[in-house]
Amino acid sequence: MGRLRRRYNQKGRQQLEIAINKTEQEKIQLDLPAQSQQTSYDDSNALVLPSEKRKTKKIAAKKETKVVISKKLRKKLLKIVEKKKRKIKRSDLIAALASVQASSSEIDILKHCNKKKAKTKQKPDRGGSTDGAPSDVRSGSDPKGQQKLKEEEEEENEEEEEEDEKEEEENESESEHSVCNSDEEDGEEEESDAEKTPLETSKGLGEADGNKKRKNNPDPEKNVEDSGDSKDMKRQKISEDGSIDSEAKTEQGVQQNGVSAKTSAAMKPRKVVFIPVDRKPEMQESRLKLPILSEEQQVMEAIHENPVVLVVGDTGSGKTTQVPQFLYEAGYAHNGGIIGITEPRRVAAISMSNRVASEMNLSSEVVSYQIRYEGNTTPKTKLKFMTDGVLFKEIQQDFLLSKYSVIILDEAHERTVYTDILIGLLSRVVPVRQKRKNPLRLIVMSATLRLNDFIENHRLFKVTPPVIKIDSRQFPVTIHFNKHTPVDNYLVDVYRKACKIHLELPEGGILIFVTSQQEVRTLCHYLKHRFPYNSGKTEKPLKPKFLQRKKQKNSKNEKLPDISLNNYSIYPEKKEVGLVEDNEGDVDLSDGFAEVDDDDVMADISTEPDLGSVAVEPLYVLPMYSLLPGHKQARVFLPPPKNCRLCVVSTNVAETSITIPDIKYVVDSGKVKTKYCDKVTGASIFKVTWTSKASASQRAGRAGRVGPGHCYRLYSSAVYNDDFIDYSEPEILRRPLEDIILQMRFLGIDKVLNFPYPTSPDKKQIIAAEKLLTILGALTKPKTPKTFKEIKKLPPGELTSIGKSMAKLPISPRYAKMLVLAQQHHLMPYVIAMVSGLTVQELFLPVPKTVKDASDSSQKQQNFAANARLLWSGTGHSQMLGDPMLLLKSIGACEFDGNIEVFCEKFSVRLKAMREIRKLRLQLTNTVNLAVPGLQLCIDPKMSPPTDAHAKLLRQILLAGMADHVARRIDSLPEDWPAEKKKQMKYAYETLDSNEPVWIHPESILHKKRPQYVVYQFVHETAKPYMKIVAGVEAQWFPLILPNLCQFSKPEESPAPRFDPKAGKVFCHMSGTFGPKCWPFDILELEFPKGSDLYKWFGRFFLEGEVCPALKKFVPHMKDPPCVMVKYWSRLKPETEKLVRCLLAADVDDKKSLTDEWSKNKTYLLAEYLKWLPEEQHAAVKELWPPV
Structure with missing residues (x-):
């Protein structure tokens, strides 16, 4: 009604000026006779006018309309201004060059001198003048080129005119009022042009052809700023004195990383800040040798001008240690901001923190590190090295990472799942921080980065970030391929190659790459016995029996003589440095690789010739793998003892994460052990496969750090070219994603499929993860679509209150569900200890396969530890709790004993794992105390063992957490199966979502007990698929604890339903099945459905x-x-x-x-x-x- 009232009598309410049209009256000509002649009619009616109504014309007041200039037209006009500026500058430059141009006589003299000196035929000057007059500066250029340049400029002008005409048509259709093109307006336009200020006329947009384009935009100069610094601004007023008064703040017009961001020219100039660093002279001298020092200006300019930068540099370029120092000196940590650097491995975070602190001569309070359960960060921290998982936890608390000014994601080529998720999250955090005028710089660094995943992924970065490539300080490395590729016992070839290098080649460290911790320990064992090193201890080094058998005639008290390398030539006698290969046969390839058996290795190595009394330099052998204690990992960075050669046997930890000094020889087995998980079932398997070409290059590069080196690849070049992939597969494609999905949902990311992953995971992985979270109760069950079109429209399940509590805990969703249930039964201390043991892998040291070669004391210790484990398992419900009860009691016994080192050595427990469990127990206890007010939990060193009733409740809690990891014993087999197949299926189990049989691991406490129903932590495939960390459960618990996975029958008529006065509910007896395979369970009394x-x-x-x-x-x-x-x-x-x-x-x-x-x-x-x-x-x- 309001709008109708305003329109009522709108035409009559208008105050218009009325002009009377007198053209018809002016056409009437009067020719009246004189008064004396007027006799036939009355004088009062001398004029008789036509009986027509006069005509009037209403003149409406002219309304000034403001024409909205689109962004496209604005850019076109700015381009015209820039082009005219360049023309003006070009003419000035030509005039300046012409003023200093050499005359024709001087040019002739120079030509004459040149002829005499070179005595060669001079090419004719195509553009030179012959009349002696000074020619134009550009006369020496190609006239065809000038003509082509003019044609290109004309084509560009025509294209701009066509685009401007299209833009005008669009503006006319979009504008509410059309602009009149009458003569009066043209006149007013000319007057307004005449009244323009000198500032307006100097902008070069008042030419005749420009007037045609500006019919719909009478004065575009008022909406365009003179400088080309910004491409998108709000309107500005030009005062009479020519100054520009900005009405509003300028907006960002160029889209960078998903938001409107200023270009490098439009960004405000950053204040020059230099933070002095007092380095030691020797540190400064070593820094200057790094290749990245020469690229400091280029790196810092790119970081200043771009919010996201990719830095690619080979191993040894110094990017990990120097880029944080560049940023610190440039003031990025000056105003309270922190420079954060993430590493995929803990050892790299700790070692890089110590290295940067020593180079900058700063304390650990300024340059700190933070890893899981450990860190030395303080309020004074400016440079913070951490693992990617730590930063992922921090982004959950503070999504914008307000306390950081720069985030560096190092070693991005390893493509861990946390690194990929962090890149996707930070690609959205950076634009938000840019809008809030608190910019965050993101630097992604890598040795061998798959750039296509970042450059061509417009969902990740809408504007391609710049890529800076840094050359490495790499000495030439000679690559040696095998002529024969070993199939089975490749560890034997590794051993032989290491022995040859040590016996025949000059001094220099040896770095050997193998696949697993077991292979590292085995190879170190053999190399130490072959080339023993006496560290000054009184006890004699242990020798394997196969060497003892061959040395029965030798004296037992024989000692190795002292040897100095200075007494020998650096070249071997009658040997080539390349080590002539023994394998001359054809290449034998195999698709799969089995685990290396130590017995087979020993049998092959025992055929090696005995050294006898030959004087050989000792070999200082050190292991290197991720589970090694920190103080033992640090030994590889120290110089070896005098007159000893360093030999490091490592997994792929030494590939890129750390740099071991003084390595000259690299032995590359070409193998890598990778953990693969089934995308649906979650069953894990470790496969030994060929590594990637990028990883092989990184391994070879380790030999060229201190000088020319050699890399011996124990595979043929044909295998390298045909079977090696270019890059390793990202981790996000190889593992379950339920923990990542839960954290993303907790951050408010509901549509996980639309997340900007660098490499998108399979849709099956995401569906399986959401299904598991629904079973655990973290997500509500999504609604069932009624039609096919509703499948994409229906929202996913919402995060429940239990899911929010689970997301706050720094553990897997399965274990988080156990902690949530533990509070209901007052079992929190036991569940925290049990979950800590389940989270840390390999608590107990495995029984060595070469027990027959071990000493009697070692054999007694292993037997003692095995008996203690049987005693800890207990009886009744405690025994049926199985391996988790073993973990729980070993943790409690260690805390009760107090001396952790002695306890771990006595009961064959891994010391590093027990320390991690203690730290995780403390972290979980503090987290639970914050989440549940008034709980006041503490770590009790005198915690009593759980009772039989407690063990029963713990079994039920395990079943709730391992809901989809339930297995049933196979008791009956088809009668038509052959006897051999039935024998293979003996003691086998079937799981919920896999058709392949599984077995209980032989090291499990329940290996001989074999309950009918068990839950397991994971399936590990070796010779057979084995279930690890097994506990027994009862079928009658399924409908009580996991009703979502049960299908019930109708209530039984006999016995009839009853009312329970205590519960206040109706109960009935029902039968049913469990899981997708419909395992039946007995009739139970349950709540009436x-x-x-x-x-x-x-x-x-x-x-x-x-x-x-x-x-x-x-x-x-x-x-x-x-x-x-x-x-x-x-x-x-x-x-x-x-x-x-x-x-x-x-x-x-x-x-x-x-x-x-x-x-x-x-x-x-x-x-x-x-x-x-x-x-x-x-x-x-x-x-x-x-x-x-």
Whole structure:
């Protein structure tokens, strides 16, 4: 109505100027006679006008319209301004060059001198003048080139005119009022042009051809700033004196990283800040040798001008240690900001922190590190090295990472799952920080980065970030391929190659790459016995039996002589440095590789010739793998003892994460052990496969750090070219994602499929992860789509309150669910200890396969540890708890003992794992205390072992956490199976979502017990798929703990349902099946399922007085017995139907809901109950109601 009132009589309300049209009157010519001649008519009617109404014209007031200039037109006009500026500067430059141009006589003299000196035929000057007059500066250029340049400029002008005409048409259609092109407006336009200020006319947009383009934009100069620094601004007013008054703040017009961001020219100039660093002279001298020092200016300019930068440099370029120092000196940590550097491995974070601190001569308070359970960060920290998982946890607390000014993601080529998720999250955090004028710089550094995943991924970075490539300080490395590729015992070839290098080649460290911790320890064992090093200890080094058998005739007290390398030539006698290979056969390839058996290795190595009394330099052999204690890892960075050669046997930890000094020879087995997980079932398997070409290059590069080196690849060049992939597969494609999905949902990312991953995971992985979270209760069950179109429209399940509690815990969702349930049964200390043991892998040291070669003391220690584990397992429910009970009691016994080192050595427990468990227990205890106020948990060193009742509850909690990791023993096999196949299937189990049989691992406590139903932590495939960390469960717990995975039958008629006064609910007996394979379980008494029958049975028990005992005295006076409620013909009775409808309307199916309804309405069910009684009982019922 408001709009109609404003329009009422709008035409009449207009105050218009009216002009009278007198053209018709002016056409009338009057020729009147003189008054003396007027005799035939009256004088008063001398003029007779035409009987037509005069014509008027309403002139409306002119309205000034503002033409909106689009972004595209704005850019075009700015380009014109820039082009004219360049033309002006070009003419000035030409004039300046012409003023200093050499004359023709001087050019002739120079040509003459040149002829005499070179005595060669001079090429004719194509553009030189012959008349001696000074020619134009550009006359020496190619005239065809000038013509081509003019044609290109004309084509560009034509294209710009066509685009501007299209833009004008769009503006005319979009504008609310059209601009009149009358002569009056043209005149006003000319006047306005004449009144322009000198500032406006100097912008070069007042030319004749420009006037045509500006018909719809009379004065575009008022909307365009003179400088080309910004490409998108709001309107600005130009005052009369020519100054520009900005009405609003400028906006960012170029889209960078997903938001409107300023270009490098448009960004405000950054204040020059230099933070002095007092380095030691020797450190400064070593820094200057790094290749990245020469690229400091280029790196810092790119970081200043771009929010995201990719830095690619080979190993040895110095990017990890020097880029943080560049940023520190440039002031990025000056105003309270922190420079954060992430590393994929803990050892790299610690070693890089120590290295940078020593180079900058700063304390650990300024240059700190933070890894899981350990760190030395302080409020004074400016440079923080950490693992990628630590930063991922921090981004959950502070999504914008407010305390950081720069984030460096180092070693991005390893493509860990946390690094990929962090890149996706930070690609959205950086633009938000840019808008809030608190910019965050993101630097992604790598040795061999797959650039296509970042450059061509526009979902990740909408504007391609710049890539800076740094050359490495790499000495030439000679690559030696094998002619024969070993198939089985490749560890034997590694051993032989290391021995040859040590015996025949000059001094220099040896770095050997193998696949696993077991191979590292095995190879170190053999190399130490072959080339023993006496570290000054009195005890004699242990020798393997195969060497002892060959040295029975030698003296036992024989000692190795002291050897100095200065007494020998650096070149071997009659040997080539390349080591002539023994394998001359054809290449034998194999697709898969089995585990290396130590017995086979020993049998092959035992055929090696004995050194006897030959004087050989000792070999200082050191292991290197991720699970090695920190103080033992640090030994590889120290110089070896005098007159010893360093030999490091390592996994792929030494590939890029750390740099070991003084390495000259690299032995590359070409193998890598990778953990693969089934995308649906989550079953894990470690496969030994060929590594990638990028990894092989990194391994070879380790030999060229101190000088020319050699890399011996124990595979042929054909295998390298044909079987090696270019890059390793990202981790996000090889592992389950339930923990990542839960954290992303906790951050508010509901549509996980649309997340900007560098490499998107398979959709099956995400669906399987969300399904598991739904089973665990972290997500609600999504609605079932009614049509095919609703599949994409329906939102995913929402995060529940249990899911939010689970996301706050720094552990897997399975273990987080256990902690949530532990609070209900007051078992939190036991569950925290058990979860800590389950989180840390390989708590117990494995029994060595070469026990027969071990000493008697070692054999006794292993037997003692095995007996202690059997004792810890207990009996009854404690024994059925299985391996988790073993973990729990070993942790409690270690805390009770107090001396962790002695305890671990005595019971064959890994010391580093036990320390990690202690730190995780402390972290989980603090987290739970913060989440549950008033709990006040603490780590009790004198914690008593769990009782048998506690063990039963712990088994149920394990079943709730390992809901999808349930297995059933296979008791019956088809009769038509052959006997051999039946023998293979002996003691086998079947899992919920896999058709392949599995077995309990031989090291498990339940290996001989073999319960019917078990839960397991994971499946590890070696010779057979084995279940590890196994605990027994009962089938009758499935419907109570995991009802979402059960399918129930109808309630049994016999025994009939009953009402439980304590629970206040109706119970019945049902049978059913569990899981997708429909494992049946026995008939159990459970709560009556929801449905109309539940309300009928509850109504019956209400009438019988079971729910309210006060109503029992009215049962004999009822018209019909209460059992009528559950008869199939009960609908024929109106009083029965009304009672059921009343219960159904209020959703009353138990005693609690009934009392709640009576608290709201005291007459609830009174009328329905009175219909079952005669009238003489109504008064007594009304006095009693409600019968609570």
